[in-house]
Amino acid sequence: MKSIFFITAAFFFSVSSIAQQISDLNGLETQSGRTYLFYREGNPTPYNSIYKFDPETLQDTMFLYGYISWTPFGNTSRANNDFEFFPNDSVNFMSVGNEYDIDFWGTIRRNDTLSFSIPLDIIKVDISKQNPQKVFAGGGYDHLLRSFDGGYNFPIDSIMQFAYLSMSPFNDNILFGLDSTKRLIKSFDGGYTSVLVDTSKTDDLFDSKFFYDSDQQHIYRIAKSYGKYVFLTSNNNGNQFSWTKTFESDFPLWVSNDPSISGNIYLGNLRYIYKSTDFGSTFSLYKTFDSRISGIYKKPNSDILYASTRYRIYKITPNTITVVKSFSIPFELFSYYPLKVGNKWIYDKTTIVYDFPPQITYDTVIKKVIRDSVAQNNKKYFVLKEESISGSVEYFLERIDSATGKVFRFVQGFNYPDDELLIDDLTAEIGDTVEAFRYGIWYPGGVTVLREEDYFTKWGLNNKRKIFETDNYGMPLYSLTYGLGLDSAVYGFDFGTTTYVLRGCVINGTVFGDTVLSVEKNEEIPTNFVLYQNYPNPFNPGTTISWQAPVSGWQTLKVFDVLGNEIATLVNEYRDAGRYKVEFDASSLASGVYIYKLTAGSFISSKKMMVIK
Template sequence: MKAINKIVLIVFQIIFSITIYAQESVQINNKLYSDSDCPVGVPSNPNPPDGTTNIRWNATTLNWTNGTGTTKNEIWFGTQGNLVKIYDGPAITSCEISVLQDSTQYYWFVICKNDSCGTQGPFWTFTTEKRYTTVWDWEDEFDNLNNWTIVGPQGLINWYAFPSSVAGSNAPELRMSWTPSFNGKSLIRSVPISLPYNWPVAYSFFFYLDYFTDPSGTVTVSVTYDGGLTEQILYQLINPTANVGPYFISDLFVTPASGSYNAQLQIWFEGYSFNIDYIYWDRIQLNAWTRDPPYPPENLTAQIIFNFAPQVKLNWQNILLDELGFKIYRKFGSQNDPGYYILIGTVGQNQTQYIDTTVLQGTIYSYQVYAYDEYMQTGSNKVTINVPIPVELISFTAEVEESTVKLFWQTATETNNSGFEVQRSQDYKDKKLSEWISSEQDWEVIGFIAGKGTTTEVQNYSFTDNLSHNLNQVIHYRLKQIDYDGSFKFSSEIEIEIQAPDIFSLEQNYPNPFNPTTKIKYSIPTVTLRQAQSDNWVTLKLYDVLGNEITTLVNERKPAGNYKVEFSGSDLPSGVYFYQLKAGSFIQTKKMILLR
């Protein structure tokens, strides 16, 4: 039953892998864009010219001419049957590809787009030259296992040359099968390979792991100089949780000061083989250079900085001054995602920083920095970073109703948004009052509205500022958006003008008749400087029809402004009542009806 379940799951994985692969790559002669009505012109004038051979493998620049009306580009690049998108952004006319395979035919095409449609150009090809600049060159394409010894101790019959090309090169290739299943370590070791002492050696191979379940075990490629007693890890994958590859793996290692003439490669798996399906390797190469390459940059790091929009700042260490400069390569996605690194910039000798200003919000990028001279280049460690979606404020408005200001704002996206601090300042327009009221714009915090953390959906916020009084003045509001890490930025300011009343007034209560509550509005006008210093003593009282005072609603000094009082008659019987406003020499009375 377990074998049947595994076969079913293998079929599902194959179908699922094909579906995902189809989304990430494009087969030759497929058209991504076929809108015959699109006005954007067709790209042309490829360089290298279509069909060119002997192109340098260590740095290749693609050039072309965009069609008329092009404002954006997509660039697709790769080997036959495995093209991936390496660029998607504003219109460009060239891009540099990082280290490629030697003696390999590559395909590429350009899509010219505007905001609504795109036109795909023809497929172009070129073939890279062989690496004739090396003096030690060892390669195995796994036509058979004559260069390898199956050491085990487990899985002695699980290794063989298989007529497939799953790892990404050409058939046949090395395959380790899960069956017959074993639990432990299974290793194969190459014949001795003579490498120079204390010398940089480039290695590369194609790789694919077909995952089944957890724990999936450890896969390692290493080099040993003492028959396997010790080893130097070149590539290691520990308990992956999904299919890995197909990838082209390449990097450098430095041989020891002695013993490197007996170098041997080792490929091994350790774990329960039942938990994987198959593992593939192909075209493993070692190349030792005729001279020392420039020393690679070390400790590459990436961090997000903000300069109106998010940017990525790269820093690295330069150990030696043996380079002409540094090339910065970038690709979409994580380090193990399909795709190619393309050149985005260069800096001079002994420069250790680069700021990428062309990143897209909400996108993952991987970077690698190469030190280069006139012959070669060597790469740093790789780093991956996710460019966040910042808080994007798309509107900030205010509405005024008497002495109440309602603020409204809207965000398109948010990232790590703790919330918004609402701040207010005011300028007094009455020049006489400026003698005793400061006109300086001092911001005060009047509230805080919690944010939504991280979201790509439109969010709406509001805040009500109930002003206690409002002399003639101009009021300013702004938002201080605060992230969870304490970083912040201010919104633009909005300005409203508050007009003080010109006359005393007492409005009719509303609702009327009422049961049991109603609201009474009244206004106190702008006064002279002398009056302002003493304010107005205001009383608002309620009387019954016989003139008996029922209650006092207001009895205090009031500056100029519009006011509202809520009255409850829950303890009173139904009937007619009167309310009266007194302020200085002003007296006004109105009637209200309580109807139960």
């Protein structure tokens, strides 16, 4: 039993930075055929704890505790680098890692009880399938630690100079490791001597993982080589000139082979799971997910495959995909697109038409979340009003699905599922492709990719930013900044481009940048609250009600009869400081006196009006 992980410098992690998510999924079969799944809660680093999950009972328990923290007295940490259960035993296991408390120590534990420590990295552990008393562990690039009493003791005189990676499950004298130049070596005598078997470079021990086919000839390996994640297969027990690279990616690979079916391998990469039935020579697409794969485990003697994404664990058969565990999307991700009534963004818009000479026009666009509303599909949306100095006005209905982190726009007439167009996925990671279309024209198979991440550094901020590019007409490129939302966009059209750059915004009442300019910039800001008498009055059937407010805030305007019964709500939304008017239609009302009432913050005022028919 092993786990795959990807590590960066140990002391740049903190407990507070770990989000609730799933990574490094793997599994264990008991003798009775019961499956237990193991995963890390948080990013795939060894400092995050490992949990044991029963997909039948849904019971979830801590398996190995990991952490890293900073205190006024220094750093402390515990990492779990690898673990393996004893053969035919779902209780007893060995684990390796490291701990830091004043000094750095590599550790080997049996059932989470310390057996041995040494001031060196210990990254891998294996237990012999022929003789469970033999336990090998190693790491770094120069040591192999050996126990011959089931992992209770690791005598100093048993330590060998061998950069250890893996032990064959069929012959515990066959070991794989790396030489001083990080190339693959094989030992036939338990690590005493070795030969070079693959000349390709391995960037790091942490990224290496071995899988052995039941035919005892094919061996599969994932590694990071020259900056790429690669899958290699050997058709001759890992010997010289037998290794072939058959899959390569810029992003991590997750592999599980089925020991009950020789030649069957499952490989996860980005949002896709691939399957090979020819010993890894070729792969075909098996399943597609809407989030990036973070681990897979094939249950032997069955058609069941388990896979994890950042926030879910799935049980997969050829015809079904079922969620067996899920975490909530971290609320902080929603800050990349803060939809809240009252939030406002001001953009400088530049349009260039490549004529002779080029024609350049400038505009200012103000985007506001003015209220929420329930659309015809019975889902609740925020209403965004987008208007410009040049006079154009558009309205959009958008929402964030809290269960998936996806942003949807209500659009009718294009046969979108439930009249919703996916415009963003806030859970996307670098390299993820999503069928999302914030800009451009939707078409089947079109995608938006999270191209890169950097930082937004205006206005004294240093907020993380996600940069998206859509493979679509005009190749739209836009970015979302944490705490601000959409900060820029550019897209092409026939013989020209349009660019939006955020000038300023108001988010949850906080002002960033320049927000003075608005559509009403030439109007004088009122100095006091006033509710004016409606005109005309008396009236039949329509009249105009006007008022002014010196400050921004939530405003309501309602109509009541003389008994105090509410007749109509004309305004119920956040509005900027300014002067406003609304039309009131009394066609359905009887003749008589009615009262209209304005509430704006602490200001309350009401006036009478008369309907005459």
